[in-house]
Amino acid sequence: MVQSAVNAEKVIAISDQSWVSIEDINSIAVGDQQVELSSDQSFIDKIKQGCEFLDKLLHEEGVIYGVTTGYGDSCTVSVPLELVEQLPVHLTRFHGCGLGEYLTVDQAIAVLAVRLTSLTKGVSGVSLNLLQLLTTLINQKIAPVIPQEGSVGASGDLTPLSYVAAVLMGERDVIYQGQQLSAKQVFAEKNIQPIKLRPKEGLAIMNGTAVMTALACDAYQRSAYLAKLTSRLTALASIALQGNAYHFDEKLFAVKPHPGQMEVAKWIRTDLQHVESPKQSDRLQDRYSIRCAPHVIGVLQDALPTFRTFIENEINSANDNPIIDAEGEHVLHGGHFYGGHIAFAMDSMKNTVANLADLVDRQLALIMDTKFNNGLPANLTGAIQERLMVNHGFKAVQIGVSAWTAEALKLTMPASVFSRSTECHNQDKVSMGTIAARDCLRVLELTEQVVAAAVLAIHQALALRARKGELHLSSLSEPLQAMYKDVFSYFELVEEDRPLEQVLRQTVEYIKQQRWELYS
Template sequence: MQLNDLNQPARTVRFDRERLALEDVVAIARGAAQPVLSDDPAFRAAIARGADFLDRLLREDGTIYGVTTGYGDSCTVPVPLSLVAELPHHLYTYHGCGLGAFLTPAQTRAVMAARLASLSKGFSGVSVGLLEQIVRLFDAGLLPLIPSEGSVGASGDLTPLSYLAAVLCGEREVLRDGVQVPAAQALREAGIEPLRLRPKEGLAIMNGTAVMTGLACLAWDRADYLARLTTRITALASFALDGNDHHFDETLFSVKPHAGMQGVAAWLRQDLEYGGQLERNGKRLQDRYSIRCAPHVIGVLADALPFFRTAIENELNSANDNPIIDAEGERVLHGGHFYGGHIAFAMDGMKNAVANLADLLDRQMALLVDARYNAGLPANLSGMEGERAAISHGLKALQISASAWTAEALKLTMPASVFSRSTECHNQDKVSMGTIAARDCLRVLELTEQVAAALLITVRQGAWLRCRVDPARTLPAPLARMLELLGDDVTPVTEDRRLDPDLHRLLARIRDQAWSLYA
């Protein structure tokens, strides 16, 4: 998926009660799509029925959690009808205690899309006007400044989502065209009337899993691309190391039926143009594990991604606040759908599988730069020849940096979900930690992308040197095309030079998913 001009999205994503795919959220996050609220009368009537039902209960003096009672452990505290209208505004006010870095613009759009999706299911008791207000923020390019820290993942993402609720009402701050602006000023200049929340609307916005779910959609998209990129890098590493392509033989992989792993092996056969020949030609009989077992490592993530997708998309397409408003059956159902356990498990699992990609690439790089293991290539893959070779150190420092990024990624694989804390007077006594897991996963992805950028430099250098050392060798066509696509982003290293500009260019390409990798 390519980034599009934020002012000219390629398509729209309709929000109603139909199922969304995580790609819809990713497209909105990247600015490639714009959300629109369905104008179908049946959909809008279904949303209105929930709000109307709550209004009728209020007129009949019904007891409704979070409407005529306090929140959380304060559910036993009755709220006088004269103060019901103020209660939602108190909810986002006292949750204004988030810290940490603000979510990025892409992450914020993903969060807003995830919350809009949940509220559009029609079981939250909100008005159509609230949904329209979220869409207005998108249309005006106004992004709430949301601190990333402060959620335990149940009762949902209360503190970070309070910043969305406040902005809808003209409070706190937004990011507009990259500049921080007071929300009241930004709404006024956009011609948007601040919202006055109806009963339960504050709770409906905040008491859900939108932050962890929005971040999980972005994480899945990046992990899927990294699995493909790591496979392509592995093929280039195998070529540079003069490896054995028969390690990826179709018959060999047919006897271990993990579909994702088999798919990775098929990609490697395609990249290396393996034709089933088992000739050794004097090569080492078995390549080291980081090459030979690459499909088994990458395949774990490839096989897990469909499960992760199901968990993330089910959460995305759920009504996940409390209480659930059953307008058709005229019931208020108290439950725990704000609990983010499925997202927590998916993110904890994903960061483990992704960190293993970093470790795999780091091991491949260690082989490539070491003259004892790289099948005749220069030490540190230095491209310098002649007298100046003595002062040229090639990729020595890059390997150190890649090792540091790998170590940090591996360190972050401790599962967040096992660190549940009892909070809020022991009302929230078992919590998911899903948002922390999602943030950790995104950091592991970032570090692994940095390792991948380092390996792109390394395998480009290694393939160039292999062709120089063995002039009879030719790159398989798919790998030759990849090196052409890398173009000026990665040129061979002869005289020592700083490599961080190359790394930044490559990281931008990775995050833009600039290269089409496999069908």
């Protein structure tokens, strides 16, 4: 097997003692970091000991679930020793029935990284050769083609992970250098030797939570950025609406001390504190979408540490079945494949993120409407007086924002409560964690679209204030000035109506790339 060269400065060493973070998985997924297996002899010995223990049990004709028995409800079916080696191959093949869209290349690599991390705990009975092959696929960015749909989240992500197991055997397809090719062809070109799955290895690869957890890593980082970006946009919206900066006063938030909520208020307060007092609204209190923004965004900000704990514990856990305790010579049958923690994190996260979409949607509704926007033109058109009757500015964008928000809110029903008994009532209570993760990513995508519209619309509003002499851009804090300058480096003020689709799509990509540095 050819191991890819690894830059020591951009390598994550994986072993039974390592702790892999959400950021590590995301960095590996996009190719910013590579992985290597620990060379520590105790780690290597632990991996080998697991295989030797299974071999010993097989030699003694011990009964091992998924090794000398069928799977799931078929656990009562004994498999004769002469067929034991065929069992993992059949497991991968009959699970090759996934449908729906495919995971992206980055998502598939994240899946490999999460599964590698779990298997290196040394209690899954897999060989060092299998771990090395996973490492090679990650470092050379050879991504299995994995359908998104077909997992109920217990016994783990069986169907999508079957595509990983099959690729390790040189079967099915991969994406390599932008092309979809057979794994067999790519392995031959790269001088990579596929493996013959040992007893228990098919189950070890497939019987875990790697897909839902990999998607959760992506969701976490995107949601954390949106918490900051919507805080920044709230500050800008407050300025555009000539709002009351004292709604974010430190003493006010000290008496309701949710840490995340206080942090959001501090971010907004920091953005606003350098603004020279422009003309203020006649209202003593701004409407809730401005005044209560820290209370909305703060729920997500306060939940992020819990989400991190759930996701990172799952990354760094052994979550297949059975667990192989080679040192104590035990085979422990349990349910660690159950993705309940990820399901809860994703169901909760999509709720808090959709609330950001709803918040920003309401902020934009205020800014567009002359009944509420304190003198801004209707729909934020930048047209001159003589052209007002034929120009509509951001009218349709606001309709789009309403549609995207409604769809995001519709998806907030928790997936985990829709457990379905399946597989002859063996899997009679399942997590739905993978569906929850996919739902969360869709809610994130919709919310990023809402926020992209807000980035453009609110900056349009600021430019219109500046054009009327109601706002001196030099009075903005340096971060706000920098963002204003950057947005108008690719976005031109909407004076005459024009299609905005491409600049909206561009802004969505900038949000995903986390283009703007936001708070430390």
